[in-house]
Amino acid sequence: MSSPSLAAMTRATLAKDLRLEWRSKDAINSMLFFALLVVVIFAFAFDPTAEESRRIAGGLIWTALLFATVVALNQTWARELRNNVLDAYRVSPAPPNAMFLAKAFANFIFVAVLQMLMTPLFIIFYNLRSIGPVWQLVLIGLLANWALVVNGTFFAAMSLRTRNREIMLPLILFPISIPALMAMVEATTQVLTGTAQVISGDSSPRFWIQLLGVYDVVFTVVCLALFETVLNAE
Amino acid sequence: MKNAFVIFALATLALLSYGLYMALIVAPTEATMGDVQRIFYYHVPSAWAAFLCFAINAVASIWYLAKRGVKADAIALASAEVGVVFCTIVLITGPIWARPVWGIWWTWDARLTSTLVLWLIYVAYLMLRRFSSSGRAPVLAATLAIFGFFDVPFVYLSIRIFRTQHPQPVMGGGENSGLDPTMAHAFLWNLLAFTCYCLLVIWMRYRLQVAEQAVEDAHAERALGERA
Amino acid sequence: MSSNNTPGSANTGSKPAVSLSDITKHFGRFAALRGITANFVPGKLYVILGENGAGKSTLLRIITGLLAPTRGKLAVLGSEDLRSVAMRVGYMGHAPLLYDEMDGLENLRYFAGLYGIDNDELCSASLARVGLDPALKRRVGQYSQGMRQRTSLARAILHDPELLLLDEPFSNVDVSSAREMSRLLGVMRDQGKTIFVVTHQAPVMEPVCDESVLITAGRIAAREQGIPPYLLNPYTQEVSK
Numbered sequence: 215m216s217s218p219s220l221a222a223m224t225r226a227t228l229a230k231d232l233r234l235e236w237r238s239k240d241a242i243n244s245m246l247f248f249a250l251l252v253v254v255i256f257a258f259a260f261d262p263t264a265e266e267s268r269r270i271a272g273g274l275i276w277t278a279l280l281f282a283t284v285v286a287l288n289q290t291w292a293r294e295l296r297n298n299v300l301d302a303y304r305v306s307p308a309p310p311n312a313m314f315l316a317k318a319f320a321n322f323i324f325v326a327v328l329q330m331l332m333t334p335l336f337i338i339f340y341n342l343r344s345i346g347p348v349w350q351l352v353l354i355g356l357l358a359n360w361a362l363v364v365n366g367t368f369f370a371a372m373s374l375r376t377r378n379r380e381i382m383l384p385l386i387l388f389p390i391s392i393p394a395l396m397a398m399v400e401a402t403t404q405v406l407t408g409t410a411q412v413i414s415g416d417s418s419p420r421f422w423i424q425l426l427g428v429y430d431v432v433f434t435v436v437c438l439a440l441f442e443t444v445l446n447a448e
Numbered sequence: 449m450k451n452a453f454v455i456f457a458l459a460t461l462a463l464l465s466y467g468l469y470m471a472l473i474v475a476p477t478e479a480t481m482g483d484v485q486r487i488f489y490y491h492v493p494s495a496w497a498a499f500l501c502f503a504i505n506a507v508a509s510i511w512y513l514a515k516r517g518v519k520a521d522a523i524a525l526a527s528a529e530v531g532v533v534f535c536t537i538v539l540i541t542g543p544i545w546a547r548p549v550w551g552i553w554w555t556w557d558a559r560l561t562s563t564l565v566l567w568l569i570y571v572a573y574l575m576l577r578r579f580s581s582s583g584r585a586p587v588l589a590a591t592l593a594i595f596g597f598f599d600v601p602f603v604y605l606s607i608r609i610f611r612t613q614h615p616q617p618v619m620g621g622g623e624n625s626g627l628d629p630t631m632a633h634a635f636l637w638n639l640l641a642f643t644c645y646c647l648l649v650i651w652m653r654y655r656l657q658v659a660e661q662a663v664e665d666a667h668a669e670r671a672l673g674e675r676a
Numbered sequence: 677m678s679s680n681n682t683p684g685s686a687n688t689g690s691k692p693a694v695s696l697s698d699i700t701k702h703f704g705r706f707a708a709l710r711g712i713t714a715n716f717v718p719g720k721l722y723v724i725l726g727e728n729g730a731g732k733s734t735l736l737r738i739i740t741g742l743l744a745p746t747r748g749k750l751a752v753l754g755s756e757d758l759r760s761v762a763m764r765v766g767y768m769g770h771a772p773l774l775y776d777e778m779d780g781l782e783n784l785r786y787f788a789g790l791y792g793i794d795n796d797e798l799c800s801a802s803l804a805r806v807g808l809d810p811a812l813k814r815r816v817g818q819y820s821q822g823m824r825q826r827t828s829l830a831r832a833i834l835h836d837p838e839l840l841l842l843d844e845p846f847s848n849v850d851v852s853s854a855r856e857m858s859r860l861l862g863v864m865r866d867q868g869k870t871i872f873v874v875t876h877q878a879p880v881m882e883p884v885c886d887e888s889v890l891i892t893a894g895r896i897a898a899r900e901q902g903i904p905p906y907l908l909n910p911y912t913q914e915v916s917k
Contacts (some may be wrong), residue, residue, distance in 0.1 A: 226789040230775070237777045298771035302831065305740050306790040307762040365595070372588050376579040385575055389568035390595050393602035396610060421609060429602055436598055440591050443513065446744075447587040582704050664705065668746075671707040672700065 223312030224319070231320040234293060241289035245328050249282035253332065257339050267340035272402035275336050276358065276395060279328065283362050284384050286324050287370040290317055295374065310442040318367040318437075325359050345408030350419060354405070357426040358398035364430065365390055368437045372444050394429050397422040453651065460648045463641035470634035478631075487545045489634055493642035494537040495563055500646055501531030502566060502596070505573075509593035512586060518661055519654075521586040524593060525577065526653035528570050530646060535567040558604075558611050565603045569596045582664075691754050693718035693839055693870040694739055699748035701734055701894075708734045710894040711748070716872075718838070721865040723881045724874045725907055726891035732874040733770060735891065736843050739872070740767045753839055763791060766837035770844050772824045773831065776817030780827045781810050784834060791835040802830040807856055821848040829857060833864070840864065840871045846880055854880045878908050 235241055256274050294300040303313055336342060344351060366387055373382035388395075401422035471489035478485035508524035511517070542560045543553045554560070573592050577585045627635065692715040701709040709731045716722060724732050737743040739750065741758035753761045767773075774783050784799040800810035806826040816827060825845055832840060840861075846854040854877065862884030865871050873881055878888070882903045890898040890907060900907065 222792075223790065226786065230778075230786045233782075234775060234777050293775070296776060297774055298769055299773050299775055301742055301767070301769050301771075302773040302787060303790065304742055305762060305765065305767045306787070307759070307792075308790040372576075372591065375581070375584050375588065376576065378579050382576065382579055386572040386592060389565060389572050390599050392565050392568070393599065393606040396606045400610065400613070425602070425606060425609075432598055432602075433595070436595060440513075440594065443587060444591055447584045667705045668702045668707060671702070671705055672710050 220309050220312050220315075223308045224315045227308075227313055227316035228319050231290065231293075231316055232323070235290075235320065235324070238293075240293070241286040241324055242327065244289060245282045245286045245324060246331065248285050249278055249328055249332055250335070252278040252281055253335055253339065267342055268345070268406045269403060271336060271340055271342055271406055272399045274340075275332065276399050276402065278332065279325065280362065280388075280391075280395065282328055283321070283325050283366055284387065286321055286328075287363075287366045288380055288383060290321055290324075290367075291370045291374055304445065310445045311438050313445075314367065314371070314437065314441040317371075318364055321363040321367055322359055325363055326356075329355055329359065342406065344406050346405035346419070350405045350423070351402065354398060354401045354419070354423060354426070357423065357430055358394065360430050361394040361398070361426055361433070362387075362391060364434050364437055368441060368444070371441070375447060394426060397425045397429070401426070453655075456644070456651070457648055460641070460644040463637070463644055467634070467638040467641035470637050475631050475634040476628060481549050484545060484548045487541050489638045490642075491538060491541040491545060492559075492635070493639045494534045494541065495559060496639060497642045497646035498531045498534035498538060498563065498566065500643065501527045501534060501650065502570065502600070504650065505531060505570075505593050506597035509590035509597075512590045513594070519658065521590070522654050522657040522661065523650070524586075524590060525657055526650045528573050528589075528593070529653060530649050532567060532570050532574060533649075534646065535563055535570070538563045539567060556611075558607050561607050562604055565607075566596075566600070569599065691718075692716055692751075693753060694872075695751040696739075697749045699735070699738060699745045699750060701731075701738065701743065702746045708894055709738070709745070712894075712896055713748075714889075714896055714899075716870070718870045719865070719868050720886040721861060721871045721873070721881075721884055723878065723885045723888045723903060724872060724891060725876075725878055725888055725903075726897075730891045731894040732891050733843050736767075736841050736872065736874055740765065740841055742767075761839075763835065764838045766832035766835065766840045768828050768832040768840075768842040768845055770847070772816070772828045774816045774824065774827055777815055779813050779815055780808060780819075780823075780830070781812075783816060783827065784831055787831050788834055793835060799834065802834045803827070805833070805860065806830045807853075822850055822853040825849050826853065826857065829860075838869060840869055842871070842873045842875075844874055844876065846875055846877050851880070858884055878903050882908065 256278065260270065260274070294303070304310075366383070369387045369390075370383050373379050373386065376382045401419040404419045404422070467489070471486055475486065475489070477483055504527040505524050508520050508527060512520035512524055539560070542555075542563075546555050547553055573589055573596065576592055577589045580588050694716040696712050696714050699709055699712040700707070712735065724735070726732050734743065738745050739752060741752075741762070749756065750758075752758055753764055755761050775786070778786070780803055781796075781799055784802060785796065788795065788799055803810040806829050808823060808826055808830065816824060819827065825847070829842070829845060832842070842861075845857060849857070858880050861871055861873065861881075865884065865886070875881060885903050886901075888898075888900050888903045888907055889896060890900075898907075
């Protein structure tokens with residue numbers, strides 16, 4: 215028996231998580247329904263013209279995704295608590311970071327699915343049309359997705375061990391994510407409204423995209439460094 | 449140790465009194481804003497004190513994760529609590545200042561916004577401590593503190609650039625405006641007084657926490673010795 | 677009084693499989709374990725008995741490394757670094773430690789992967805050993821309790837561990853299944869494994885037990901050869917001093 219490698223364990227755990235999700239559809243269903251609800255409520259709360267929509271759509275879409283992500287994050291860890299199956303992982307020689315990465319990738323995939331389903335909805339409800347290049351929106355979407363999911367997966371694991379598990383996660387995730395949220399909203403808005411070229415100085419979406427990129431790298435490293443500590447906290 | 453504490457407390461009291469005198473009596477009234485501007489002598493030093501608290505919290509948390517010492521955890525908890533209090537002072541004095549001067553309660557300026565985000569992060573820290581079981585709380589909280597520590601540069605950077613792109617009134621003259629020498633004098637004395645006050649309260653809270661921990665340990669020791 | 681002498685043991689040369697030194701565990705003000713010091717030689721089947729809340733599960737979890745002691749040191753299979761021997765230790769918890777939405781074989785395949793094992797036949801063999809049909813496609817969530825416990829045992833012995841730690845393996849299991857599992861444990865002990873079983877059902881383990889350990893209020897109250905009559909009846913497991 216070879217000593218388990220990080221990549222192999224991650225792949226195995228990711229496959230397991232995706233299979234479990236496919237069978238139970240816990241996370242995806244809750245996410246989708248919740249996101250849909252949020253979109254509809256926003257549509258009632260804000261009744262904007264086409265021009266206004268472009269300005270606020272960035273904020274709306276990322277707020278909706280943020281709330282829906284929290285729902286998914288709670289679900290993916292909840293599965294490990296049933297039957298205490300997390301104990302079986304912890305006693306095995308498999309590296310803890312493999313479980314972290316597997317969960318983070320799984321969440322990334324779920325949120326990406328959500329993004330792909332919700333974007334058309336937003337386009338329809340708000341008559342959106344992007345003035346800036348669409349590939350920038352895709353890039354922002356990927357970086358922002360990881361920014362939310364990497365910290366979210368970590369904090370969901372942390373809040374597993376607290377009394378008010380479901381409320382604890384957004385409570386600790388949102389403040390830490392504020393710079394990333396600012397970046398994703400500003401970048402999206404600038405691309406949608408095409409204002410990137412208009413404002414002078416250090417203000418193209420490039421700055422915000424770079425901020426997101428650095429944020430992603432820094433916090434991925436921090437999460438990987440500290441996950442084992444948190445997993446084994448009592 | 450106790451003597452040092454008392455001496456430090458008295459010195460702090462003296463500094464605070466002198467600072468009060470300087471701020472309210474000696475410093476001249478500001479030209480455009482009037483006497484309301486005197487909040488500046490408390491608003492900015494409080495922000496500085498909060499920042500100092502969170503720096504102490506970051507160091508103590510890293511030290512705790514490395515050595516798992518009870519004292520490190522006590523310092524982390526004490527500095528977080530005191531930091532949240534100072535943040536609250538900044539967030540309250542801000543609107544009190546802004547309302548008469550600009551007619552708005554809140555300006556989303558860089559300092560106020562950053563302080564709000566820090567306040568949120570450290571309130572989350574305190575809630576995490578409260579809602580975890582007593583064995584895990586120090587480890588989880590120290591981990592969160594390290595996340596907060598790495599987040600701070602991003603917070604300041606993103607807010608500053610946001611402000612550059614969406615300009616708004618700046619409170620306290622920002623970083624560039626000059627200060628009348630007497631005002632600067634009063635400001636510095638209050639800065640020193642608040643620094644000492646901040647450290648004093650952290651010290652007090654730390655001693656309280658260590659004492660509480662000692663009581664818990666004594667109970668646990670007694671439980672050990674008991675028969676079934 | 678805790679006794680450090682293993683009754684009738686002549687194994688003074690071999691290193692202990694599990695070595696505990698002043699193991700203490702507090703949960704807040706509650707002392708779950710109070711300074712347990714003991715050595716357990718390899719190749720024996722130990723049955724750990726005691727009332728609820730005496731600290732049996734806590735002790736097992738500390739040996740697996742799931743829980744860290746408040747004080748004290750321990751060595752498992754000769755090593756103080758518990759993670760380094762994780763490959764050679766098998767654990768069965770009080771809860772099933774299985775995924776409800778997968779069937780038995782899928783569960784085992786996944787957990788085998790965690791030990792670096794990529795061998796379907798091994799998984800099937802493990803299931804067969806505990807008397808289950810590897811081809812059964814039903815999800816674990818729909819198993820009976822007996823089947824679930826057996827699957828959990830199959831998971832624990834999958835990687836052929838030297839040291840096996842079982843926490844209440846027979847809870848809610850019917851008597852014949854329990855006897856089967858107990859017999860299997862005896863066979864494994866005969867192959868040289870060291871086995872710890874925490875259970876309330878001493879009679880089931882009596883035929884295969886080498887040594888019984890009575891834990892009362894966080895301390896080892898007694899260690900006996902096999903399971904003597906006074907320990908067979910749970911109502912007399914309070915040893916008066």
